[in-house]
Amino acid sequence: MARVVVDVMLKPEILDPQGQAVAGALPRLGVTGVASVRVGKRIEIEFTGEPNLEQARQIADKLLANPVIEDFTVRVEESAEASR
Amino acid sequence: MARVVVDVMLKPEILDPQGQAVAGALPRLGVTGVASVRVGKRIEIEFTGEPNLEQARQIADKLLANPVIEDFTVRVEESAEASR
Numbered sequence: 001m002a003r004v005v006v007d008v009m010l011k012p013e014i015l016d017p018q019g020q021a022v023a024g025a026l027p028r029l030g031v032t033g034v035a036s037v038r039v040g041k042r043i044e045i046e047f048t049g050e051p052n053l054e055q056a057r058q059i060a061d062k063l064l065a066n067p068v069i070e071d072f073t074v075r076v077e078e079s080a081e082a083s084r
Numbered sequence: 085m086a087r088v089v090v091d092v093m094l095k096p097e098i099l100d101p102q103g104q105a106v107a108g109a110l111p112r113l114g115v116t117g118v119a120s121v122r123v124g125k126r127i128e129i130e131f132t133g134e135p136n137l138e139q140a141r142q143i144a145d146k147l148l149a150n151p152v153i154e155d156f157t158v159r160v161e162e163s164a165e166a167s168r
Contacts, residue, residue, distance in 0.1 A: 001119055007126050022127070022147060029146060031139050035085060035130040042091050042126040043106070046119040055115050062113060063106060 002051035008065045008072045009040035040070075044077075051076045086135035092149045092156045093124035124154075128161075135160045 010016050019037040026034050043064055045056055056074045065072040094100050103121040110118050127148055129140055140158045149156040 009126065009128065019127075022143075025147060026143065029143065031143060033132050033136065033139075035132045037130070038128045040126045040128070042093065042124045043103075044093070044122045044124070046121070048117050048119045052117065055117075059106075059110065059113065059115060063109060 002047050002049075003077045004045045004047065004051045004053065004056040004074060005077045006043040006045065006056060006060045006064055006072055006074050007040065008043065008060070008070050009038060011069055011071055014069045086131050086133075087161045088129045088131065088135045088137065088140040088158060089161045090127040090129065090140060090144045090148055090156055090158050091124065092127065092144070092154050093122060095153055095155055098153050 016038050018039040022039065023034060023037040026032070026037075041064070043060075045059065053074055053076065060072045060074055061067060100122050102123040106123065107118060107121040110116075110121075125148070127144075129143065137158055137160065144156045144158055145151060
């Protein structure tokens, strides 16, 4: 089965309070040197046959992302089973 | 600046109602041929200097993922500025 991965992130100019909360917690973990953290979504779509990027793009645009505040990228993940 | 990407997904054996809801909505978009959908998180960490994978792994393990129900992968994203 072929897997298509859709990454949905807030646009760079949109405030990301969740990412800021993570960044603000890092000094308590002893982590320094982090400039910023952004939190988004990763969606894995398993197609039964050939992966259909055009269909995946349509799903992302209509269902997964809000195009007003979010950008998304769509790609085929080749060796999905091997990496997990 | 170097960007490290952390992908956090529910373990394969854990039920993902959000992914199932997306999969259930696809026929209404006219999309068939999708076997399953899983929804997880993508976190982008910008380091001010060199990306520190070990530190990113520690952040993911302690702050971003719940290791009981979630798996995560950590990787350096090279051409971050170019792709967005």
